Amino acid sequence: xxxxxxxxxxxxxxxxxxxxxxxxxxxxxxxxxxxxxxxxxxxxxxxxxxxxxxxxxxxxxxxxxxxxxxxxxxxxxxxxxxxxxxxxxxxxxxxxxxxxxxxxxxxxxxxxxxxxxxxxxxxxxxxxxxxxxxxxxxxxxxxxxxxxxxxxxxxxxxxxxxxxxxxxxxxxxxxxxxxxxxxxxxxxxxxxxxxxxxxxxxxxxxxxxxxxxxxxxxxxxxxxxxxxxxx
Ligand SMILES: Nc1nc2c(ncn2[C@@H]2O[C@H](COP(=O)(O)OP(=O)(O)OP(=O)(O)O)[C@@H](O)[C@H]2O)c(=O)[nH]1
Ligand SMILES: [Mg+2]
Numbered sequence: 001x002x003x004x005x006x007x008x009x010x011x012x013x014x015x016x017x018x019x020x021x022x023x024x025x026x027x028x029x030x031x032x033x034x035x036x037x038x039x040x041x042x043x044x045x046x047x048x049x050x051x052x053x054x055x056x057x058x059x060x061x062x063x064x065x066x067x068x069x070x071x072x073x074x075x076x077x078x079x080x081x082x083x084x085x086x087x088x089x090x091x092x093x094x095x096x097x098x099x100x101x102x103x104x105x106x107x108x109x110x111x112x113x114x115x116x117x118x119x120x121x122x123x124x125x126x127x128x129x130x131x132x133x134x135x136x137x138x139x140x141x142x143x144x145x146x147x148x149x150x151x152x153x154x155x156x157x158x159x160x161x162x163x164x165x166x167x168x169x170x171x172x173x174x175x176x177x178x179x180x181x182x183x184x185x186x187x188x189x190x191x192x193x194x195x196x197x198x199x200x201x202x203x204x205x206x207x208x209x210x211x212x213x214x215x216x217x218x219x220x221x222x223x224x225x226x227x228x229x230x231x
Contacts, residue, residue, distance in 0.1 A: 001110045002033040003087040003161070005102070006079030008072050009038055012093035013045040014204040020054055020061060022099040023091070030103035032110075035060045037083060038093075039075040042067045047093075073182070074174035080167070089161030090179070094202035097159035104195045105161045115166050116189045118152070118180060119159035119197035126154070126196035142217060146181060149224055152192055155181045159197065162189075176220025177213065185224045188231075 005023060009016060020036060027034035040048040040063065048065040055061050064082060066075065080088050087109050091097045097119055108114040120126045122143065128136060139156065146155050160180045170187045172179070184192065 001087055002035065002085040003027070003089065003106050004035045004037055004079075004083035004085045006076055006083065006088065006090050007036060007038045007093050008075040008079070008090070009040045009043060009047045009051070009093045010070075010072075011043045011045045011047060011205055012040075013043070013047045013050045015093050015095055015202075016047055016050055017054060019091075019093055019095055019099065020051075020058060023102065024058055024060070026099050026102040029100075030107070032103060032106055034102070034106075035062065035083070035085060037062045037064060037079050039064045039066065039079040041070045041075060071174060072177045073179040076179045077172060077174050080164070083164065086164055087161055088164050090158060092158050094205060096200055096202055098197055098200075101159075101195060101197050105159075108193050109161055109163055113191075114193035115191040116162045116184065116187075117160060117193045117195060118154065118157045119199075120152075120154040120157060120194035121197060121199050122153040123194050123196050126194075127198045129198055129200045131199075131201055138214075145218075145221055146224075149221070149228055150181070150184050152184060153194055155184055157197075162187075173223070176216060176223075178217070178220065181224070182220070185228060 023036055038051040048063055051063045076090050101119055105117040108117055121128050156178050157180055166187050172182055
């Protein structure tokens with residue numbers, strides 16, 4: 001089984017060369033056949049160009065430059081739709097998620113032990129480095145808000161892999177920015193495995209999340225509760 005890792009980017013030109021090198025190193029370390037697909041929303045810092053230049057060095061790297069769309073979840077879903085491997089996944093571009101953990105997340109899916117795996121901050125040996133207390137608290141509250149939706153300990157994780165078949169007939173909305181949560185709830189996946197990761201705050205570049213995130217999040221979660229009640 002081959003894997004496609006989607007990397008959504010918006011102004012990540014400084015991060016992308018470092019990340020891509022680490023991702024292929026991780027795939028190769030365990031002899032996994034992995035592809036990388038960068039989905040860039042026409043970043044003003046020309047992340048798409050930096051990514052395209054890397055293609056000479058990495059033949060398994062593709063770049064999708066979207067000039068008519070914006071948004072993290074829709075970028076991920078467009079990437080998933082383009083991927084033609086059995087396993088698909090996502091990682092943030094800002095080196096917050098440890099790429100060396102990729103084999104640990106991909107292998108249970110290849111072996112049939114899981115349909116969905118995620119890098120989890122909230123299980124034993126997982127954690128968060130250098131986040132201010134304010135952010136830790138809001139992340140915890142956001143996680144508590146979805147207790148009725150899923151048993152997963154870190155359903156807000158943006159670092160996850162799944163069997164592509166899991167979402168074959170599932171209608172997913174790109175509106176919220178927690179696309180992993182959207183997939184977990186709407187696919188009703190039971191074979192989930194959490195792998196501990198230590199999440200690190202970004203080193204380069206700025207956060208893209210606007211001040212509307214809390215409201216957007218509450219709307220997204222409410223919709224998922226309605227969905228859950230109706231099904
Ligand atoms: N294609 C695309 N990617 C996006 C968009 N918004 C964010 N991203 C990417 O999605 C990932 C997560 O975004 P971040 O800005 O790191 O969000 P965050 O981790 O909650 O915020 P920070 O803590 O500041 O890093 C990064 O790889 C971003 O480049 C978007 O509109 N389009
Ligand atoms: Mg980030």
